[in-house]
Amino acid sequence: MGKGIIETLGGVLARPISTIRSICEQRPIGWAIIVVLVVSVVSTVAWIDPGMLEELGLPDISMPAIVALFSIINMVTLLVLTAVYHLAASVLGGRGTYGGLFCGSAFAGLPGIFAAPLAAIGLLPIVGGLLSGLGTFGIGLWALVLGILAIRENYLISTGRAILIYLFAPVVLFVVVFLVMFLMFFLVN
Amino acid sequence: MTKNKIIGIIVAVLIVLSLVVVVWADVERAFIPGNRIAVVSLTGPIMGSSGGGILAPAGITPDLVRRLLEQAERDGSIKAVVLRIESPGGAIAASQEIGDMIRDFEKYIVVSMGDMATSGGYYISAHADMIIAQPGTITGSIGVIFQHLNVDGLLEKLGIERETITGGEHKDMFVTPLTAERRDILQQITDEAHDQFMRTVAGGRDLPLSEVRELATGELFIGTQALDLGLVDLLGGRQVAIDAAAELAGVQDPVVIELAPPVPSIWDLFLGGGGILEIVRARLLGEEFIMLREVRELLNTYSLPRF
Numbered sequence: 001m002g003k004g005i006i007e008t009l010g011g012v013l014a015r016p017i018s019t020i021r022s023i024c025e026q027r028p029i030g031w032a033i034i035v036v037l038v039v040s041v042v043s044t045v046a047w048i049d050p051g052m053l054e055e056l057g058l059p060d061i062s063m064p065a066i067v068a069l070f071s072i073i074n075m076v077t078l079l080v081l082t083a084v085y086h087l088a089a090s091v092l093g094g095r096g097t098y099g100g101l102f103c104g105s106a107f108a109g110l111p112g113i114f115a116a117p118l119a120a121i122g123l124l125p126i127v128g129g130l131l132s133g134l135g136t137f138g139i140g141l142w143a144l145v146l147g148i149l150a151i152r153e154n155y156l157i158s159t160g161r162a163i164l165i166y167l168f169a170p171v172v173l174f175v176v177v178f179l180v181m182f183l184m185f186f187l188v189n
Numbered sequence: 190m191t192k193n194k195i196i197g198i199i200v201a202v203l204i205v206l207s208l209v210v211v212v213w214a215d216v217e218r219a220f221i222p223g224n225r226i227a228v229v230s231l232t233g234p235i236m237g238s239s240g241g242g243i244l245a246p247a248g249i250t251p252d253l254v255r256r257l258l259e260q261a262e263r264d265g266s267i268k269a270v271v272l273r274i275e276s277p278g279g280a281i282a283a284s285q286e287i288g289d290m291i292r293d294f295e296k297y298i299v300v301s302m303g304d305m306a307t308s309g310g311y312y313i314s315a316h317a318d319m320i321i322a323q324p325g326t327i328t329g330s331i332g333v334i335f336q337h338l339n340v341d342g343l344l345e346k347l348g349i350e351r352e353t354i355t356g357g358e359h360k361d362m363f364v365t366p367l368t369a370e371r372r373d374i375l376q377q378i379t380d381e382a383h384d385q386f387m388r389t390v391a392g393g394r395d396l397p398l399s400e401v402r403e404l405a406t407g408e409l410f411i412g413t414q415a416l417d418l419g420l421v422d423l424l425g426g427r428q429v430a431i432d433a434a435a436e437l438a439g440v441q442d443p444v445v446i447e448l449a450p451p452v453p454s455i456w457d458l459f460l461g462g463g464g465i466l467e468i469v470r471a472r473l474l475g476e477e478f479i480m481l482r483e484v485r486e487l488l489n490t491y492s493l494p495r496f
Contacts, residue, residue: 010197019193042204046211113200116207123214 005031012110016146017153023107024100024154032106036078039112040071046119078105081170085151088169094155104150111139111146223266226434226443228427229257231272235279235287235309235496249276249313251286257448258294268443269297269434272317273427278308278330278496281382288389291316297437301430302326302421307409309496311420312386315393318437320421321430322412329415331390332407333382335375335494339366340484347484363492379494386496394419 008031011019023032044067082102089096114135122132144166152162233248261267272291278284291298291313300306300314302322307330314320314328322328344351355361362371387405391398396419404410404418415421423429435443 004194006197006201007191007193008197009200010191010193010195013200014193014196042208045208113204116204116211120207120210120214123210 008107009035009110012107012146016149020104020107020146020149021153024096024104024150027097027099027103029099029103032103033075035110036075036106037071039109040074041067042113043115044070046115078102078109080173081105084169084173085165088165088172089151089155089157089161092157092161092165094151094157094161094165096155101150101154104154105147108146108150109143111142114139223264223268224440224443225264225267226269226271226431226438226440226445227261227264227267227448228271228273228431228445229261229448230275231313232275232303234277235284235313237280237283249279249283249287251283251290254287254290258290260448262295267296267446268438268440269299270294271427271430271434272298272300272314273303273430274300274306274310274314275303276307276310276313277305278310278312280309281333281385281494281496284309284312284496285385285389287313288316288393292393297434299430299434299437301427302328302412308332312389312496315390317393319423319430319433321423321425321433322415322421323426324412324424326412326415326421327409328412328420329404329410330407331386331401331405333379333386333494333496334407335379335492337363337367337375337492341366343484347481349484375494382494382496390420 008019008023008028012023045063048066048070079102082098082105085105086096086098086101089101118132118135118139121135122128124131148159148162148166151157151165152159155162231249231254236248236250238250238252258270261270297319298317299319299321300317302310302314302320303326304323305327306314306322307328311328311331351364353361353364359371359374362374367375383405387398387401390396390405391401394401400419404420410418410420412421412424416424423433431443431445435441
């Protein structure tokens, strides 16, 4: 990447439009994978502890295994969602590459690293939980906006179409997967 | 240095510092001494696996108790546990498994009985360090019950005929009405389970076995009677139990926390007992289909003695 990773990361947070456009054009796949993994590791370490997994009914597994598991899940989810977005954008007349969107979406997830300071704020007595909850909502919105930007800049489409793709393509995918699962279980049982 | 680079470096430093704080807090929670008493509510019949609906799994299961006790054991700041028990009893092996967990728990456990802690509910309580009941709590029922359902009439009503082929003389014990010989076999099993119950109460409550035998008629006792008989240690409610737990653990000014049952997973919501899939299936195929399936399960299940 021309500007260097630290500068690009700062750019995603400070000047997202031009930086994400540049990422979609340059397609730094290696850095995109590293960003996804780092965000996964940081957010998992920040929010998850083995006790929480136990409460959620998941097996008691070691922290490194949990981190690895979530990193793989995040990576696979991003790959699949990018494919869904790519398909939807192509149908709606967008012209862009899968690799460009993958890189743009990976960097768009960067606000997720703020899970760590938010988890630290959550430790504060009385107001910690509220502040942390509000902050989590904020970074969720922030990541959503960056994700829409990544679609818009990669396919050079209108913001409205980018929003449509971002919000509805996963819903369609979920409905299809759910229907298939439902039919399978329905037939088996 | 550009503005973006400065922002990038500041964010990186912030993230690393935050992670250090969060990880340190987790470590501190696990190892630093604390003064917390955990209250765990166990409500409903004792079962091997959970029943109930999607948002309110009902019953006390070994899995539920294990998760809650492990949570309390892992947390270094929890010094003792108060078990709020409200149960009419239930499955024998599940009661024994829960009892073993309570006995082997490394911190103090005080049982606080609600309206009812009878039979299996009392069995699991007998493993605790201390039992506290309200004067009006109904407890006792130290006994075993075995009920054999003869479903021939139901099958006839449904128009179902049953053909049974067995390998083994008594494999069809529950298929036909009980014979005298089979009744004896089941009586022996019930007596053995009753004996196990009595020995556990004698050991857990430090009472002579002969004394427990006299109490173990299946009779119910009210809290005040149970105190006189040595089945409970003290009369009182939740706060008395918390104070007792704090005293046992040597904790002053305890902080009380409630340990909540685990949240049902997304799979439980869709596929578990009473899950969404079950509701949809009942809607589509009708109640008769569900009833037929219940009958099939009934035929494939042995009757079991219960505490």
